[in-house]
Amino acid sequence: MLHLAEGLRLPTNGLDYTLLGIYFAVVLGIGFAARRSVKTSLDFFLSGRSLPAWITGLAFVAANLGATEILGMAANGAQYGVYTVHWYWIGAIPAMVFLGLVMMPFYYGSKVRSVPEFLLHRFGPSSHLLSSIIFAVSSVLIAGVNLYALALVLKALLGWELWISIVVAGFFVLAYITLGGLSSAIYTEVLQFFVILAALIPLTVVGLKRVGGWGGISDTLSGEKGGAFMTAWDGTGIGSANPLGANWLTIVLGLGFVMSFGYWTTNFAEVQRALSAKNLSAAKRTPLIAAFPKIFIPAVVVIPGLIALVMEPTLGKHEDGLQYNDAIPVLMRDLLPNGVLGIAVTGLLAAFMAGMAANISSFNTVFTNDIWAAYLKKDQPDEHYVKTARWVTAVGVLIGMGTAFIASSFSNIMNYLQTLFSFFNVPLFVVFIIGMFWKKTTPAAGFWGLLSGTAGAMVNYFWFYKHGVIDIPSDQGANFVSSIVAFVLGAAVMVVVTLFTRSKPVEELAGLVYGTRSPGAEEPPGEGDDAWYRRPALLGWGAVILAALCYIPFSF
Numbered sequence: 001m002l003h004l005a006e007g008l009r010l011p012t013n014g015l016d017y018t019l020l021g022i023y024f025a026v027v028l029g030i031g032f033a034a035r036r037s038v039k040t041s042l043d044f045f046l047s048g049r050s051l052p053a054w055i056t057g058l059a060f061v062a063a064n065l066g067a068t069e070i071l072g073m074a075a076n077g078a079q080y081g082v083y084t085v086h087w088y089w090i091g092a093i094p095a096m097v098f099l100g101l102v103m104m105p106f107y108y109g110s111k112v113r114s115v116p117e118f119l120l121h122r123f124g125p126s127s128h129l130l131s132s133i134i135f136a137v138s139s140v141l142i143a144g145v146n147l148y149a150l151a152l153v154l155k156a157l158l159g160w161e162l163w164i165s166i167v168v169a170g171f172f173v174l175a176y177i178t179l180g181g182l183s184s185a186i187y188t189e190v191l192q193f194f195v196i197l198a199a200l201i202p203l204t205v206v207g208l209k210r211v212g213g214w215g216g217i218s219d220t221l222s223g224e225k226g227g228a229f230m231t232a233w234d235g236t237g238i239g240s241a242n243p244l245g246a247n248w249l250t251i252v253l254g255l256g257f258v259m260s261f262g263y264w265t266t267n268f269a270e271v272q273r274a275l276s277a278k279n280l281s282a283a284k285r286t287p288l289i290a291a292f293p294k295i296f297i298p299a300v301v302v303i304p305g306l307i308a309l310v311m312e313p314t315l316g317k318h319e320d321g322l323q324y325n326d327a328i329p330v331l332m333r334d335l336l337p338n339g340v341l342g343i344a345v346t347g348l349l350a351a352f353m354a355g356m357a358a359n360i361s362s363f364n365t366v367f368t369n370d371i372w373a374a375y376l377k378k379d380q381p382d383e384h385y386v387k388t389a390r391w392v393t394a395v396g397v398l399i400g401m402g403t404a405f406i407a408s409s410f411s412n413i414m415n416y417l418q419t420l421f422s423f424f425n426v427p428l429f430v431v432f433i434i435g436m437f438w439k440k441t442t443p444a445a446g447f448w449g450l451l452s453g454t455a456g457a458m459v460n461y462f463w464f465y466k467h468g469v470i471d472i473p474s475d476q477g478a479n480f481v482s483s484i485v486a487f488v489l490g491a492a493v494m495v496v497v498t499l500f501t502r503s504k505p506v507e508e509l510a511g512l513v514y515g516t517r518s519p520g521a522e523e524p525p526g527e528g529d530d531a532w533y534r535r536p537a538l539l540g541w542g543a544v545i546l547a548a549l550c551y552i553p554f555s556f
């Protein structure tokens with residue numbers, strides 16, 4: 001999965017290891033400090049719903065900015081070129097804005113502790129249990145990718161043995177989440193956000209200087225890969241060939257709508273951060289605040305991938321040589337002096353831990369609240385569930401160590417993650433969106449729509465694509481198609497089943513369907529929330545317009 005070349009060993013020294021040690025000490029300090037605030041299960045799972053919007057907003061974007069994002073999107077930049085910006089400007093921003101403006105009032109207003117719990121209220125126990133199992137499985141799969149990838153990177157870069165890297169990284173993630181719950185994870189993610197930027201910005205600046213700036217990159221790669229490689233839309237006409245293996249329709253529908261909305265609106269690793277906000281206004285602003293740094297992340301992730309391709313033209317060309325996943329480590333090896341190198345390694349380590357912690361914290365919440373407390377051990381004292389969550393955190397880390405090996409067949413880790421999202425998040429999204437906007441949608445429709453969408457995406461990928469029944473040029477193109485299949489099949493099944501089964505009484509849908517409100521769900525705005533610059537609509541539309549403007553330099 002993350003086959004880093006042995007020649008990437010970094011010339012680290014005592015200064016670099018000192019910076020790593022300081023970072024580990026600070027992370028554990030945050031865990032011990034957050035432990036004092038954990039008195040109830042609400043404190044452990046949702047930080048007592050007490051955090052300000054700027055904290056939850058930065059944690060929201062940091063939870064997504066894991067090492068799989070950094071290494072994976074840099075790999076995509078090297079493999080697919082500027083087409084990779086689609087994952088941000090059309091594949092993230094619109095969905096994040098939709099989450100903030102449309103879906104957060106339902107999530108936060110219903111006072112649920114997790115995304116599956118919302119399905120319990122809307123559809124009933126069958127959909128709730130199925131979605132909880134899906135969330136638990138997908139969380140440990142993705143968490144395991146981060147942990148295993150970290151171990152392989154540390155082995156290649158620093159010479160640490162694989163098992164030592166796994167134990168060290170797993171211990172620290174386990175320690176600070178077990179100590180302080182979600183508060184510990186969130187405050188650590190805010191720190192990690194700035195550490196990651198401190199690592200990536202110097203790497204990008206020095207790299208651009210080395211290859212002659214953006215003009216140098218464009219001239220070199222346009223000459224080697226063709227002019228379309230350095231644009232966002234050239235070559236995406238239906239029937240046209242391009243490195244991404246997708247056309248504008250599959251990009252807009254598969255990535256921009258189905259996969260993107262499926263991930264950002266239902267992935268509990270992100271939604272959990274917004275649910276921990278101190279009030280509804282802060283919860284709505286959480287993904288909207290996160291959208292602005294997300295717009296500019298390609299500058300420090302995708303561009304380094306392009307720089308690496310200029311500096312190492314052999315990336316991805318030979319199975320036994322440097323792979324696309326090596327893009328960031330190659331730049332770290334070739335460009336950074338000691339000290340700055342230590343910051344870069346620390347940033348990469350922080351990124352892995354942020355991604356893993358986000359998924360482990362969502363796993364312990366969903367398993368404890370939506371499986372253990374709902375079906376296995378009901379009506380236990382609150383202390384029982386906090387203790388259970390701490391044990392579940394340990395179990396999740398251990399399972400994650402094993403599940404990551406499933407990804408070993410993927411040379412690009414972002415291909416693997418997007419495959420998981422098409423399997424698990426897209427079917428959830430179709431159930432959410434139809435159930436939220438169509439009052440007649442029945443409990444049976446929710447269950448069968450979720451099950452059929454998941455099965456349809458898996459059949460399309462493993463049978464039709466992998467067996468060559470349909471010709472799709474790349475794994476990413478197949479993921480876009482799988483997402484569309486999951487959405488269309490799930491939606492069709494939900495409509496048909498709704499026509500033949502009984503709906504829930506309208507009075508039970510208050511606050512769960514668009515156009516209704518739960519009694520007592522209204523709350524007065526917090527102090528300063530009515531300021532013009534904090535208005536969710538202004539933030540949301542501002543982010544969408546800014547993302548659209550970013551396309552202009554890469555579209556002609």
